[in-house]
Amino acid sequence: DARVRDSEKPVAEASQTVPKEPALKIFTGAKLAPPPPGMVAVRGGRLNLGLGAEQVRKIVEICREDRARYRKVACDKLTDEMNGETAEIPSFYLDRTEVSQSVYDRCVRAKKCRSIRTRWELKSQPATGLTRDNATAYCAWRGKRLPTHREWLYAVRGPDSSTLFPWGDEGPLVGKTARANSGRFVPGGGRADRRDRNKYAGPVEIFKNVESPFGAINLAGNVREWTSTGGPRDAIVVGGGWQNAPYQLRSSRIDRVKATKFGNDLGFRCALSPSDG
Numbered sequence: 001d002a003r004v005r006d007s008e009k010p011v012a013e014a015s016q017t018v019p020k021e022p023a024l025k026i027f028t029g030a031k032l033a034p035p036p037p038g039m040v041a042v043r044g045g046r047l048n049l050g051l052g053a054e055q056v057r058k059i060v061e062i063c064r065e066d067r068a069r070y071r072k073v074a075c076d077k078l079t080d081e082m083n084g085e086t087a088e089i090p091s092f093y094l095d096r097t098e099v100s101q102s103v104y105d106r107c108v109r110a111k112k113c114r115s116i117r118t119r120w121e122l123k124s125q126p127a128t129g130l131t132r133d134n135a136t137a138y139c140a141w142r143g144k145r146l147p148t149h150r151e152w153l154y155a156v157r158g159p160d161s162s163t164l165f166p167w168g169d170e171g172p173l174v175g176k177t178a179r180a181n182s183g184r185f186v187p188g189g190g191r192a193d194r195r196d197r198n199k200y201a202g203p204v205e206i207f208k209n210v211e212s213p214f215g216a217i218n219l220a221g222n223v224r225e226w227t228s229t230g231g232p233r234d235a236i237v238v239g240g241g242w243q244n245a246p247y248q249l250r251s252s253r254i255d256r257v258k259a260t261k262f263g264n265d266l267g268f269r270c271a272l273s274p275s276d277g
Helices: 053-069 101-109 132-141 149-157
Strands: 039-042 045-048 086-089 092-095 224-226 234-238 254-258
Touching (some): 039 149, 086 149, 092 149, 101 132
Antiparallel strands (some): 039 092, 045 086, 224 234, 234 254
């Protein structure tokens, strides 16, 4: 059971601090109808899938900082994340936040969704403990779908960009503040880093002033997110979560996860194509 004790409750949204740097501006210019409530409009364009040389240099630097902060952190090999491929992404809509427990429970009450298996203390925390099929069922109930991996990556980077994080190439931790919820546990053991003021998954509105190019929040950190990309038995999971070290929140990193897996660091958000609405 993932229920948290009173002494371990996440800090409420109002107490979050963010770096002084302004969030990236939302891209404008392409015509797209206003998004449905709770979603952002992602205007189509060209996606850069890989990392450039400058991004590789930066993420290695961030990993070295993590190794000094946490015990036994090993930097990932980046060979598979360095490529020059591009793809054209059609316009779509994406949930601004991860799906919260309170809104997911509406689907359960409607008898269209399975109950959450790992429940958090606050209704505003993300719905976790759900398989890919569970997440797919919720999105379908709302007339939506899970985003593909490339759609999610484009929502993080925007057109013609290969940034490491939704806000750019700087790491999630800046001095005594943070841009994302990460670093509770790391492979091989570690210690809590409370600069993000959340020991576990935080409310879906945390870091609401740290946006992606199109206005979605928490695309990096808090909980990892299911995508529709993968086979019948597995799926690509993205974004990193509260158990990951900061360098593991980079946009190019993916986890290949069994579609039947569930955990308290694995949630989701939904997408919608203009033609679907």
